Amino acid sequence: MKAPGKGFLQVCGILFVIFSGISLIMLAVSGSVLGALAGMASDYGVSTSESTTALIVGVIFGVINLVAGIIFIVNCNKPERATLCLVFAILTILLQIVSIIMFGFAWTSLIGFVLPILCLIGAIKNKGAVVA
Numbered sequence: 001m002k003a004p005g006k007g008f009l010q011v012c013g014i015l016f017v018i019f020s021g022i023s024l025i026m027l028a029v030s031g032s033v034l035g036a037l038a039g040m041a042s043d044y045g046v047s048t049s050e051s052t053t054a055l056i057v058g059v060i061f062g063v064i065n066l067v068a069g070i071i072f073i074v075n076c077n078k079p080e081r082a083t084l085c086l087v088f089a090i091l092t093i094l095l096q097i098v099s100i101i102m103f104g105f106a107w108t109s110l111i112g113f114v115l116p117i118l119c120l121i122g123a124i125k126n127k128g129a130v131v132a
Helices: 006-042 049-074 079-103 107-131
Strands: none
Touching (some): 006 049, 049 107
């Protein structure tokens, strides 16, 4: 069975893996810096709970995006698994909306919707191949 959405899912999945991998590496570095600063700041009674919360949320989002990318890559040529890809595409769109709500809206944050929407298109195309 031909998977018409294969290109969308495969390319976007690879980009998801690359970008979320970079994000997780950057979060690990910033987490170590935050830990060092928290140790110094605690001597002066400064709390770093907001920064820690943002770091934890970033790691959760990064891991979910990494898993989504892997799922897109693995299932890109399997139209029968289109529903799983569809669920993860919607999940990544929802994560982007939550990110905008938590960290504020900027016009550049709309760029974050490009990959999830392209994955959604690929998943819908694959789902259509199963029905037809």
